[in-house]
Amino acid sequence: MNKLLLFALAGGLACSTPAAAQSKEKLDGAALAKIRDEGMNRSKVMETAFYLTDVSGPRLANSEGLKRANEWTKKQLTQYGLVNANIEAWGDFGRGWDVDKSYVAMTAPYYHSMIGFPKAWTPSTPGPLRLPVVVMKTPTTEADLDQYKGKLRGKIVVMSVPTPPKPSAEPDLKRYTDEELSKMADPTAARPASNMPDAAAMATRRAQMALRTKMSELMMSEGAAAVLSARGGIYGTFNTTNGAPYAADATPVLPEVEMAPEDQLRLIRLVEAGVPVEVELETKTRFQTQDLKGYNVVAEIPGTDRKLKSEVVMLGGHLDSWHAATGATDNAAGCAVMMEAVRILKTTGLKPRRTIRIALWGEEEQGLHGSRNYVKNHFADPATMKLLPDHEKLAAYFNLDNGGGKIRGIYAQGNEAVAPIFAEWLKPFADLGATTVTLRNTGSTDHIAFDAVGLPGFQFIQDGLDYFPTTHHTNQDTYDRLIADDLKQASVVVASFVYDAAMRDQKLPRKPLPAPAKAQ
Amino acid sequence: MNKLLLFALAGGLACSTPAAAQSKEKLDGAALAKIRDEGMNRSKVMETAFYLTDVSGPRLANSEGLKRANEWTKKQLTQYGLVNANIEAWGDFGRGWDVDKSYVAMTAPYYHSMIGFPKAWTPSTPGPLRLPVVVMKTPTTEADLDQYKGKLRGKIVVMSVPTPPKPSAEPDLKRYTDEELSKMADPTAARPASNMPDAAAMATRRAQMALRTKMSELMMSEGAAAVLSARGGIYGTFNTTNGAPYAADATPVLPEVEMAPEDQLRLIRLVEAGVPVEVELETKTRFQTQDLKGYNVVAEIPGTDRKLKSEVVMLGGHLDSWHAATGATDNAAGCAVMMEAVRILKTTGLKPRRTIRIALWGEEEQGLHGSRNYVKNHFADPATMKLLPDHEKLAAYFNLDNGGGKIRGIYAQGNEAVAPIFAEWLKPFADLGATTVTLRNTGSTDHIAFDAVGLPGFQFIQDGLDYFPTTHHTNQDTYDRLIADDLKQASVVVASFVYDAAMRDQKLPRKPLPAPAKAQ
Structure with a gap:
């Protein structure tokens, strides 16, 4: 999580009542049961977290540790059976x-x-x-x-x-x-x-x-x-x-x-x-100074529905960290959960209608550079709000970057139409403690890059554990902080949300497009 | 506090009811008010703690840091006006x-x-x-x-x-x-x-x-x-x-x-x-290996009563610490409070009837060596229980070594006769939170050396603060852990107890003499 931006969005938008309309979400109970069984009983999330933290090391923007993590995640996602795995340059960053x-x-x-x-x-x-x-x-x-x-x-x-x-x-x-x-x-x-x-x-x-x-x-x-x-x-x-x-x-x-x-x-x-x-x-x-570029790691599970597979459900978190520890809660935890979610979806053999794309962002800690530039390169530049063709293809983006705690719900980010949908999607997870939809905004991380161009980007609510004041941006953000049960639960909830979004007849509802930032 | 011994005495002796007899303690309200005013309003306890910790450094048994502290405390106690200040060898310890x-x-x-x-x-x-x-x-x-x-x-x-x-x-x-x-x-x-x-x-x-x-x-x-x-x-x-x-x-x-x-x-x-x-x-x-001896620092405020000045009220704490920090809560805090107590007693110009002797013990962490050998050299050897002449002259010994927290009361150490006396002595400090007399034993520190030969040695009850698990014997036992208000309060309570013991017509009641340890 990027602290520089924390202040900017905590206030959020004005109060409003969620749409009272009853959502009629068709949930695939059998698929969700498979996801849950795989995620709770055969989890790899701690092993993934170990490779991201202990093996890769600190992952400062454009550091050797981040390069190791980029290479390992690309390889690992490919081994999970994802395709188009790529360490994709997002543009110029600065010195390693x-x-x-x-x-x-x-x-x-x-x-x-x-x-x-x-x-x-x-x-x-x-x-x-x-x-x-x-x-x-x-x-x-x-x-x-x-x-x-x-x-x-x-x-x-x-x-x-x-x-x-x-x-x-x-x-x-x-x-x-x-x-x-x-x-x-x-x-x-x-x-x-x-x-x-x-x-x-x-x-x-x-x-x-x-x-x-x-x-x-x-x-x-x-x-x-x-x-x-x-x-x-x-x-x-x-x-x-x-x-x-x-x-x-x-x-x-x-x-x-x-x-x-x-x-x-x-x-x-x-x-x-x-x-x-x-x-x-x-x-x-x-x-x-040989390579001043910044990178994101992306990989896909191709959609299987002829009409919908050109649409994309994204999930991600930032892979970079600060340098005095191994960024376990900020944000190897989020990346491990996202990688585990796509592993679960591949391993269970489920056939998502839409394409699912994981993105592990670089250079978040310096200002969400990886996600912002990815959005600019693929969807829209918030300065001009000239939309690229893929802007209409994004069904949803889910982010995880509030430490290592289990998921307690989701921030609807002021999107009143999506709130009742998320409420339905959370119902199967009440026994795991994930129950809450809030209209409130939350900021400081990569879903903001999507939200800034009118795309439906969301961050989950997580238990805080020892994130503040102990692990966030400190020398003590190490693997030891991670709690397996929390990360397993989060993996199951994320995999289910991504699957729900990939299967839904319509893309998730969007808020009105924002005005170009330049003109504001 | 010495952890090796912690287990040995926590259990204590069998339950018993404190003597119901009403104590008729004559307390000198004007003197206690002077002590309180000096200790609360013109305290030097934090300055003393700074010299014991930051300036002396870690004070491992027979280390240079402990030598610096020995020399500084001897000099400082003399400056306070105490006499007979001495760095007194207690016997052979081991390598520096x-x-x-x-x-x-x-x-x-x-x-x-x-x-x-x-x-x-x-x-x-x-x-x-x-x-x-x-x-x-x-x-x-x-x-x-x-x-x-x-x-x-x-x-x-x-x-x-x-x-x-x-x-x-x-x-x-x-x-x-x-x-x-x-x-x-x-x-x-x-x-x-x-x-x-x-x-x-x-x-x-x-x-x-x-x-x-x-x-x-x-x-x-x-x-x-x-x-x-x-x-x-x-x-x-x-x-x-x-x-x-x-x-x-x-x-x-x-x-x-x-x-x-x-x-x-x-x-x-x-x-x-x-x-x-x-x-x-x-x-x-x-x-x-030039000097393998261990030392205690002692100094006195001479008694003023012709008949009672040969009797002694002692107070102390161990000056040695572990080596990875500056032993602020274990036990610079206790030593700073004891030094402050005698400073208060000298500065207020009160005239104690009995002699008051402060002892800052060495080599406590390796087994209460400083206090045990002092007791053996001056009062009695617990192995034989052959009493030296000074054994009958000791009115009381008060110890402080449970971290940096304020005093909440005192352990009567199974001495039923002393409990109602302490209850009276605590009464003036109810508003400062020091109220409790417990018959329970507490161990792991230097009053045990006195208790072991039938001398009335007592340790105060202190708020734990962050002693366990954070500061006790860790690298984080530094000056920053000390809270001025707690140490001021403790100084006032200790000075008052010492003064009360020095003024009382009789020495404090004792428990029956223990059998020689050798014979047990």
């Missing part, structure tokens, strides 16, 4: 980047090995450094930077920690209560406040970004050696992100390591008490 | 050991920096190693070891993980509920089951220890290069302990690193799936 070494420790006043990892797209240190540190408070004005002039040369800059680590008031694993689900299902219930920033907040954010650039320039021009920073996390878990743009022509920055807040705070407390502090730091990172 | 470097990463199939730290008293690697790994299952019989013969040479041995990391079903911070406290106070309430192992369990443990020695011998004789092991923890937190004896003549072992379970499990999963795994490992550890 991988880590070959990361070591950071305090060496004075005594030795303490610290927990940290290079921020994505930051350069290597020039060999091992062993240098005194200087603490820099996050500036609020450009004038705040002046005090550091003349003080940074040959130093490791330790940035202040915005918020100290805070123990959670909740258990690690969270699941939706019936009450919470009822509230989501009730179109008259109050919605969570929109996180959409207002103009003032946007201006503040731009100012902060500009200041951050000035700060970076100052560190470079003053000859600082490297930067340690900490954004969030607790007890050995830390949040991770990029420390430089991925663009091939990005302005150079210093080596920067993202730290466990406790380790960063110890350095700061010691410096502030007047204790001389020395840090040893070595990072080896490697840029790749 | 410090860490100068710790680096562990997976380098194939891809790079992954791992979280780990050398087990205490393990040797250095011979420079940086970069070697394939072999997974070894914890043996249950000696025959299980045979399969590894011929397979270990030049390998890094990755031990299996006894239990996978398990998310907690509770919030990070726990506090006692009123109901839990009532149950502790009720002598008729069911007690927690004793953890005291029975003969069969003890035999199993001995057999496991013997097997562990065989395993270690096998690894050495087969030429394995190093060991990675993981015992517990989750999300970047891991448990830590020693990997070799501290005795100067201990049998050599391999370098061994204690790992975050997730990192260890990834290695194991990859190896078991047939993926070649390579690990880079470098540890630099340093033994010190």
Whole structure:
């Protein structure tokens, strides 16, 4: 899940009552029973998750790990019997980047090995450094930077920690209560406040970004050696992100390591008490500029109905992850479930009328690049809303990217006509806890690329488990977080929804086409 | 708190009703108000905790960090105005050991920096190693070891993980509920089951220890290069302990690193799936054999009553810690509170009738060595129960070593006569949440050394916070875990109890003398 976009869509559209019309969905009970039996009793989803996480490794956009995962998934989908498996370039992305070494420790006043990892797209240190540190408070004005002039040369800059680590008031694993689900299902219930920033907040954010650039320039021009920073996390878990743009022509920055807040705070407390502090730091990172393209992996189960097989039901999730862990819940889980869903559909020998196409997206974490460009290349450009011929052929797109939790329902994304259909489709899964249709929007991931051009793209509601605050974009998003029963359940629900959509006489109803974004 | 002993005393003695006799404790309200004002409004406890943790560093038995802490506390107690401050040798302990470097990463199939730290008293690697790994299952019989013969040479041995990391079903911070406290106070309430192992369990443990020695011998004789092991923890937190004896003549072992379970499990999963795994490992550890003694830090506030000043009220906690963090909750918190208590008593200018003596114990984590030997040197040897002259002079000993939580009451340690006295002494602190006297025993720390020779030694009841399972003996027991309000409250309660004990006409009542341990 991409956090940058989280704010943009959480607010959703205005309240409205779902269509009261009774849906008359014809469900194939025998087929659904087959899907359920295969998915619950002969699941491969954990094995798939293992290959995506442990074997592929971290899957940062355009990294070697993502390449390994692309190649493995293409091969594996072909082995499942899917056709047209392809690692399809979606366009130009930017530099590849991988880590070959990361070591950071305090060496004075005594030795303490610290927990940290290079921020994505930051350069290597020039060999091992062993240098005194200087603490820099996050500036609020450009004038705040002046005090550091003349003080940074040959130093490791330790940035202040915005918020100290805070123990959670909740258990690690969270699941939706019936009450919470009822509230989501009730179109008259109050919605969570929109996180959409207002103009003032946007201006503040731009100012902060500009200041951050000035700060970076100052560190470079003053000859600082490297930067340690900490954004969030607790007890050995830390949040991770990029420390430089991925663009091939990005302005150079210093080596920067993202730290466990406790380790960063110890350095700061010691410096502030007047204790001389020395840090040893070595990072080896490697840029790749031979291939700047981004890729999605796609593969198909061909439809069998003469009239409908040119229509497509898509399912997908993003295969890329952040770099300090193996992106198990963000989003190997979603990809493993989607791969398992098509495996189940192939293995059971069911004959979908429409073509089913799985897409494992690249470069989601940098702005849904893989899915947005796929949509632009195949269906429509939201800027112009000039529709390509395939736009009318897409029956539905289903996405999974809210961690490793089981499915509790689906976001209808403001599509009132589809809500009663989904309610019918969920009925067979009440005993598995998947019951809820909400009209609410959810954002921050790849179904938004489809929704943005008026295509019926949906994301499932999942139990949160330890996604927030523990695994999402942290160094602790590893295979160990995955719960087999949750992923099996999700695979069965997704396979069934995809099958239902592939068999239905009509494509899923759509919302009105949006206006071109350019004109808005 | 020393876990080895935890089981031994949790069961406690048989149920009994506290003496119903009304205590007529004369409390000096004006003095207690002064103590409270100083402790709540001009506290230095967090500053003290900072020096004990961040500035001293990890304080493993006979390490440089513990030496720094010994020296700082002696100096600081003298600055507070205490007298006879002394770093007092308690006897022979064993080797000093410090860490100068710790680096562990997976380098194939891809790079992954791992979280780990050398087990205490393990040797250095011979420079940086970069070697394939072999997974070894914890043996249950000696025959299980045979399969590894011929397979270990030049390998890094990755031990299996006894239990996978398990998310907690509770919030990070726990506090006692009123109901839990009532149950502790009720002598008729069911007690927690004793953890005291029975003969069969003890035999199993001995057999496991013997097997562990065989395993270690096998690894050495087969030429394995190093060991990675993981015992517990989750999300970047891991448990830590020693990997070799501290005795100067201990049998050599391999370098061994204690790992975050997730990192260890990834290695194991990859190896078991047939993926070649390579690990880079470098540890630099340093033994010190010049001074094998162990030490306690003691200092006094002299009594002012001609007749009573030869009697002593003691308070203390252990200053040593495990080595992968700075032992903030185990037990810098307890020491900071005890130091703050004597600071408060000196600063307020109160004139205690009896002498007050603070003791900051060394080598608690290896078996309460500091306190046990202090008691043996000054009061009595539990083996013979021959009493030294000072045995009758000790009015009370108060200990604090259950994490960083505020005080909720006190364990009367089966001393029925003292329970109503403590109940009176707690009354002024009801508004601060310290209300409960329980007859139950608690063990695992230094008051046991006093209790073992019939001296009135007590430990306070404290809110658990995140002590179990997160901070106790882990790499995450850092200053960040300490909560100023909790430590201020504890300082005030302790200072008041110590003052009450120093002013009381009689020494605190004692339990009957135990029989010599030798004869038992």
